[in-house]
Amino acid sequence: MTSKPKTKVTFYNGLTTIGGPMIEVAYDKSHVLFDLGEVYRPELGLKMEDEDFATLLKYQLIGDVPDFYDPKVTGKEIDHERWEHSAAYISHLHLDHSKAMNLLAPEIPLYAGPLTAALLPVLNRDGEFLLPAADKPKNYTRPIIAAKLNEPIHVGDITLTVVPSDHDAYGATGLIVKTPDKTIVHTGDIRLHGYHPDWVRKFMAAGKGCDMLIIEGTGVSWPERSEDDSEEFKGVKNEIELTQRIVQYQKDNPKRQLTFNTYPTNVERILRIISDSPRKVVLHAKRAELLKLALKQDVPYYYLPEDEKIDALDPDLEISYQDLLKDDHQYFWQVVGHYDQLQKGGLYIHSNAEPLGDFDPAYAPFIENIKKRGIELITLRCSGHADVAELKEIIAGFEPKILAPVHTLHPELEENPFGERILPKRGEVVTLS
Numbered sequence: 001m002t003s004k005p006k007t008k009v010t011f012y013n014g015l016t017t018i019g020g021p022m023i024e025v026a027y028d029k030s031h032v033l034f035d036l037g038e039v040y041r042p043e044l045g046l047k048m049e050d051e052d053f054a055t056l057l058k059y060q061l062i063g064d065v066p067d068f069y070d071p072k073v074t075g076k077e078i079d080h081e082r083w084e085h086s087a088a089y090i091s092h093l094h095l096d097h098s099k100a101m102n103l104l105a106p107e108i109p110l111y112a113g114p115l116t117a118a119l120l121p122v123l124n125r126d127g128e129f130l131l132p133a134a135d136k137p138k139n140y141t142r143p144i145i146a147a148k149l150n151e152p153i154h155v156g157d158i159t160l161t162v163v164p165s166d167h168d169a170y171g172a173t174g175l176i177v178k179t180p181d182k183t184i185v186h187t188g189d190i191r192l193h194g195y196h197p198d199w200v201r202k203f204m205a206a207g208k209g210c211d212m213l214i215i216e217g218t219g220v221s222w223p224e225r226s227e228d229d230s231e232e233f234k235g236v237k238n239e240i241e242l243t244q245r246i247v248q249y250q251k252d253n254p255k256r257q258l259t260f261n262t263y264p265t266n267v268e269r270i271l272r273i274i275s276d277s278p279r280k281v282v283l284h285a286k287r288a289e290l291l292k293l294a295l296k297q298d299v300p301y302y303y304l305p306e307d308e309k310i311d312a313l314d315p316d317l318e319i320s321y322q323d324l325l326k327d328d329h330q331y332f333w334q335v336v337g338h339y340d341q342l343q344k345g346g347l348y349i350h351s352n353a354e355p356l357g358d359f360d361p362a363y364a365p366f367i368e369n370i371k372k373r374g375i376e377l378i379t380l381r382c383s384g385h386a387d388v389a390e391l392k393e394i395i396a397g398f399e400p401k402i403l404a405p406v407h408t409l410h411p412e413l414e415e416n417p418f419g420e421r422i423l424p425k426r427g428e429v430v431t432l433s
Contacts, residue, residue, distance in 0.1 A: 005157075007182040007432040009212060011424040012063025014039065014406055018218055019096025021406045022063035023186065027179040030085040030156030033068050034175055034186055036104060037090075037097035038131070042360050051131060053103070060426070062100050070105045072134035078105055085156025087111060090144075091165075091188025092172035093119055093265040095129070102133035102142050110144050111153060113162055115171025115267075117146035119294045123264065149173070163203045166194035168239075168352065168384030170267035174203050182211040182432045185398060189216050189407070191383065192390040193238035195268055204397030211432055213400035217408030218385035242382045243272045246349060249378070250278050250332055257328050257346035259335040261353035264290065266384075269351070273332075274299060282319045282333035285310050304338065344374035351380045404430075 005028035014021030020039035025032050038051075039061045046055070053073050056062045067078045068088065089111045090098050098120060104110055112120070120141060123129045127138030147153060147162040158179055165174040167189040175186040185207040192200055207213070236242045250258060258279065262269055264287060271291075274281045280300060283291075288301035289310050302319045303309070324333050325341055335348065342348070348370055355363040370377045386394055391414060395403060403416035404424060411423050424430060 005180075007179040007184070007211075009184060009214075009404075009430045009432065011404070011406070011426065011428050011430070012065050013060065013426060014063075014096075015424060015426055016409060016411060017060075017407070018221060018409065019094070019407060020061065020063075021097070021214075021216075022065055023214060023406070024065065024068075025158065025177050025179070025184055027157045029083060030158045031067075031083055032087045032089065032155055032158055032160060032177065033065060033104075034089040035091055035097040035188070036088060036099075036101040036110075037095060038062055038099040040096050042362075048128070048131070056100070056131075062103070064427070068105060068108060069103050070134050073103050085158070087153070087155040087158075087160065089147075089160060089162070089175055090116065091175065091186070092116055092167055092169040093123065094167075094169050094189070097188070098130065100131055101144075102130050102136075102140065104142065106133075106142060110142065111147045111160065111162060112144050113149065113164070113171045113173035114146040115294075116169075116173070117144040119170065119265070119267070119290070120144060122290050122293045125289075125293075147173075161206075163206060164196065164199040165190055165203055166196040166200050167191060168194065168263070168269070168382070169265045174207075176207050176210075183207070183209075184212045184214065184432075185210045185400070186214045187216055187394070189218070189384055190394060191386045192393060193382070193387075194384075195239050195272070200394070201397065204394060207398050210398055210400050212402040212404055212430075213395065213398045214404045214406055215391070215395065215398075215414065216385065217391060217405040217411055217414045219383075219387045219391050219408075220405075220413040221409035223410065223413060236380065236382050239269065239272070239382050242269070242351070242380060243276050245380060246273055246332075246351075247276050247278065249347065249349065253347060255328055257343040258332050258349075259342060259346065260332065260349040260351060261334055261336060262351045263353055263356070266352060267291070267295070269382075271297075277332050279332040280319075280330060282324060282331050284334050284336045285313060286336075287334060288313055288317075302333065304336075339370060339373060339375075342373060342375055345376075347376045347378065349378045349380050352382070352384075402430075402432075 008026045010024040012022040017039045086108045124141045153160040161176040177184040282300045285301045291297045399418045401419040403421045405411035405414040
């Protein structure tokens, strides 16, 4: 007598690290993988050319996942007799969820939300964003299928539904996975203090009572850390307040050079700043190109002296770099280098830009150099991740039978009042019965 297949969830990576989750759901001859990122470890000092497959596995930067990676990368063929139906999914743009996507076997379909699918090829246009694919040009980005939100995708016996969510990566989504007998929810990176908490609550309602909730837990990673109330740190409660503060700094400083920078994938923050700022917002040409190519949006921009011209940009929207350097009242502009040319006495807002924080060896020297120039530094942050209270609210919204915390230094600090809480180890297979 043949036994009925069971749903199996395998946790390959990103369990006790900030980022890099790789998780497989399998049922009979069908399986899906999510996400396809690389754990961020700047202390290793690796350059893109150093990140070959063996090195990535050695430092556990990616998971040792069978039957998904390109055989040209692994040297191992995919067992297509064992797996008749395969697919992969990435929740959002950030490199700890997307950087390894080119390692996926070309015949396996890769799904993402529409904005993620549109932005990733543009972000990788110089080949500096994603790991390279085998036997392809450096700037190649493998095909991504733009999933229709809230509509089922059938992968053999498994059904995927990509749903809108909220994170500080534009177009972030979550995933609901259904097998013939179980429902698994993958939150991706998630929060309730972004621009779209209503989307998150609808996601919670759609996945309520799931058999397993795989939730990120970045917000519980530093229980010993107190709120940073240093002079230059200006924390905010939500994204709306962040934009309001940026606007207020402009109103409070009518005769002063004002500059800023943000993380490139935080596109919605940029769009809100452009929309609400009293000064004209001017982006570096590369960032303007991203908005133009991915979103068909034209914005004022400038070139640094060493930059090459970009054909996609409207020449009528170019602002002279020299005009920006001399300005103290008209522009609020994105600075990406040459900080030694900024005006002394100016104000610079570092809003979740690179270097990202004190865990990055480049951060302290960067901050010191800004201050040495006599420039006031404002570190204006809003986390892309749910805090402790929000995590509890999100778990309560889903009411999972099993909670599996990932993407956190302390998964044991997340609790499940509605059922079991598991702490899977790297490579562990959990059979849902």
